[in-house]
Amino acid sequence: MTAPAVAATALASKSTRMSPTSTTHLRRAEQRFALSVIAAFLAGGLAWILLTDSILYAITRDPVQVARFETAKGWLFVLLAAVFLYPVLRRSVLRLTGLHATLSAVIDSIGDGVLLLGAGRTILHANPAALRALRCEKPEELVGMDADQFSRRFRVSFLNGGLVAPGEFISQRVFTEGGPLRHTVILHPAGGEATVVVTAAAVRMSVGASPEIVVSVLHDITETERLEELRNEFFTAAAHSFKTPVAVIHASAQLLLSGELSPAGARSAATTSSCSPAPAAGRSGSTRWRSSSAPSSRTSPARCAGSPVGARWPRSSWPRRGLTQTRSGSRSCCAT
Numbered sequence: 001m002t003a004p005a006v007a008a009t010a011l012a013s014k015s016t017r018m019s020p021t022s023t024t025h026l027r028r029a030e031q032r033f034a035l036s037v038i039a040a041f042l043a044g045g046l047a048w049i050l051l052t053d054s055i056l057y058a059i060t061r062d063p064v065q066v067a068r069f070e071t072a073k074g075w076l077f078v079l080l081a082a083v084f085l086y087p088v089l090r091r092s093v094l095r096l097t098g099l100h101a102t103l104s105a106v107i108d109s110i111g112d113g114v115l116l117l118g119a120g121r122t123i124l125h126a127n128p129a130a131l132r133a134l135r136c137e138k139p140e141e142l143v144g145m146d147a148d149q150f151s152r153r154f155r156v157s158f159l160n161g162g163l164v165a166p167g168e169f170i171s172q173r174v175f176t177e178g179g180p181l182r183h184t185v186i187l188h189p190a191g192g193e194a195t196v197v198v199t200a201a202a203v204r205m206s207v208g209a210s211p212e213i214v215v216s217v218l219h220d221i222t223e224t225e226r227l228e229e230l231r232n233e234f235f236t237a238a239a240h241s242f243k244t245p246v247a248v249i250h251a252s253a254q255l256l257l258s259g260e261l262s263p264a265g266a267r268s269a270a271t272t273s274s275c276s277p278a279p280a281a282g283r284s285g286s287t288r289w290r291s292s293s294a295p296s297s298r299t300s301p302a303r304c305a306g307s308p309v310g311a312r313w314p315r316s317s318w319p320r321r322g323l324t325q326t327r328s329g330s331r332s333c334c335a336t
Contacts, residue, residue, distance in 0.1 A: 045077070090246060107127050113129045124144045154189055170216075171198070179201045181200050182200075196220050
């Protein structure tokens with residue numbers, strides 16, 4: 001019997017999670033239905049025997065003819081019993097088949113991967129979403145697979161890279177522990193890896209009984225994790241880009257307040273920060289402005305459009321950062 005059929009049987013017997021009162025009421029209704037069928041069959045059989053025997057012995061007493069009529073009467077009773085039982089059995093089978101089809105459609109239409117494990121702790125059914133997440137073409141590739149085989153094929157690991165032991169799978173632990181259980185793991189199907197959130201729950205016929213079915217749901221969050229990484233990278237780059245001009249403005253403001261920098265020097269420092277190359281990041285990730293006291297021949301007045309060519313400032317007004325010294329000993333407004 002397939003996994004949806006087993007689940008449909010569980011639904012048909014009303015063994016899903018319900019309150020004790022509703023479960024008792026349903027069981028009593030099932031018992032009444034079964035007893036009514038048996039009572040109708042017994043009443044019909046007794047009535048048939050008494051009626052036909054009375055008619056037969058009223059017609060003849062010949063032992064040969066009585067034996068022949070008894071045989072014909074028995075065959076006729078079997079035929080009538082089959083006609084009577086057919087609609088009853090058909091109703092029950094149609095109900096179970098309808099539940100099977102409905103449950104199969106529900107499982108196959110779920111967007112997350114669903115694996116159904118039987119009492120033997122092996123996979124009984126996998127929906128199309130599970131096949132896509134595990135890079136499988138047919139359900140037969142997964143059906144019958146136990147925890148050891150699943151671990152060897154998909155190399156289940158924690159987020160820190162450590163491998164998960166087959167006995168530690170929550171789909172195995174839920175057989176003995178209370179559920180549902182949930183954790184996040186990394187699977188390695190053929191051609192890549194996938195980060196999934198696995199939730200496992202056991203279906204029990206009664207409280208404290210052994211699970212008949214374990215439902216394991218695989219929610220793929222690989223794309224979500226990638227978007228989270230891209231968001232973090234964006235905020236890191238944005239913070240780095242905003243930190244550079246803010247640091248220059250803050251330093252210039254402190255120099256102006258302390259009187260060590262004249263307004264003309266502040267303007268030149270602002271021009272230097274706007275036309276200088278991108279800052280170099282150190283190991284710690286903080287921005288460090290390049291300054292050098294060594295001579296440089298690459299200083300170009302055209303790079304500092306806001307300052308006149310060959311401009312000189314008093315030594316006291318030189319900015320402390322962002323300026324380099326030219327061959328003639330003067331300060332240039334652009335860093336090389």
